[in-house]
Every structure is written in structure tokens, then in C-alpha cells.
Amino acid sequence: MTEIRPRGRGAAVLRQTVTDTIVAAAVAELAETGYAGMSMGAVARRAGTGKAALYRRWPSKEAMVVDLIDVFASRQVPAGGAGDLSGDVRAYVRAVADTLSDPVVMRIVLDLTAEAARNPGLSEAFDTAIRQPRRTACERFLRSAVERGQLPADLDLDLALDLLVGLTQWRVLNTGQNVDDSYVEATSKLIIQALPLCLGAGDRRGVRG
Incomplete structure (x- = not known):
């Protein structure tokens, strides 16, 4: 998988392994529920982490999905x-x-x-x-x-x-x-x-x- 560099504050010091887990969860959630049904809370639950971990990386659902588009673009x-x-x-x-x-x-x-x-x-x-x-x-x-x-x-x-x-x-x-x-x-x-x-x-x- 292409490495994602999240757009949230302090992204450079965030653990890539956690980011990768969240990205995998976001892809699965997006495929299952679609953008309209997707939520940061649902992604966090699927990733086994708290919503704070997501918001440290992305300010919103849209910002997270924009980064996912970069993964597919590769x-x-x-x-x-x-x-x-x-x-x-x-x-x-x-x-x-x-x-x-x-x-x-x-x-x-x-x-x-x-x-x-x-x-x-x-x-x-x-x-x-x-x-x-x-x-x-x-x-x-x-x-x-x-x-x-x-x-x-x-x-x-x-x-x-x-x-x-x-x-x-x-x-x-x-x-x-x-x-x-x-x-x-x-x-x-x-x-x-x-x-x-x-x-x-x-x-x-x-x-x-």
C-alpha cells in the first residue's frame, strides 16, 4: 500500500503502523457503507482505536477520504x-x-x-x-x-x-x-x-x- 502522510497537525511524528491500520479500516468501511454512511467513529471502531487518533491525522472525514483517493491513484x-x-x-x-x-x-x-x-x-x-x-x-x-x-x-x-x-x-x-x-x-x-x-x-x- 502507498504510504499516506496524513494532513492533521503533527503528522510527521505519528506512528505509521497506526496510520496503516486506520487506512485499512477506512477502505473497508468506505467499501461497505459508502461515503454518505461512513463516519469517523465507525472507522475508529473498525481500526480498534479512538476517534482522537483519526483526528490527529485528518481534520474531517472528507480529508481522510481525499488521502485514500491518493492510495487508489497510485x-x-x-x-x-x-x-x-x-x-x-x-x-x-x-x-x-x-x-x-x-x-x-x-x-x-x-x-x-x-x-x-x-x-x-x-x-x-x-x-x-x-x-x-x-x-x-x-x-x-x-x-x-x-x-x-x-x-x-x-x-x-x-x-x-x-x-x-x-x-x-x-x-x-x-x-x-x-x-x-x-x-x-x-x-x-x-x-x-x-x-x-x-x-x-x-x-x-x-x-x-
């Missing part, structure tokens, strides 16, 4: 760098599929995605920790593919990113269907074939924009 963005469009696309689709196929992660992501529509703090955390790094990683290898001549110079980046990110995420989050190796391969082939058709940036961002 599993979201693939390393990339295959040096080939086909390899980069397959690595990305596989990484997203592996992450979202975890039942606990999927329940939490579904719940927090809905909650973020009502909570500006969570929405900003999602954008900063997950959405933007994911799109930045994809944009990097798409630009490299353009430089290698594997994609057209007038590629519409926003449209290409929507295509790349959307298919696997839609299948897992909106249909709940399994993502196996055959689906990853079929989806990767479809994306690779369709990417060169993402042309005409117009008002959107192009590679040369």
Missing part, C-alpha cells in the same frame, strides 16, 4: 514507455482493467464518483489524483506515437483520450461486466484502429495546438 496510471503505440495502448487498457476489476476498488470508485458530483472537495481530489494523471500519461504516449509517425499530426487529443479512457471504464463501471484477457485484446485492437480517425481538432486540443 494504482491507476500505468508506467507506459513501451515505445510503440500498440504496446502502450495494451498496457494502459490492462492497467485500467486490473484496477477496476478489484471488487473493493470498483465499489469505492463508483460511490466516490457519484459523491464527487455533489462534493467539490472530492471532485477536485479525483481530478488531481486520478483523472488528470491518467490523461497526462495517455497524452504523453499519444504525442510520442505522433512523433514516430504512427498517428497523424493533426490528431485530436481530446477525442483520442476519450476513446482511450472511456471503453474499459464504461464496461466495468457502468455494466459491471468482467474484463478478461480476450476483452483487453479486442478493446486494444479497436482503439489502435480507431485512433488514426480522431482528426479535426477544431475548438479542441490538437497535437500541434
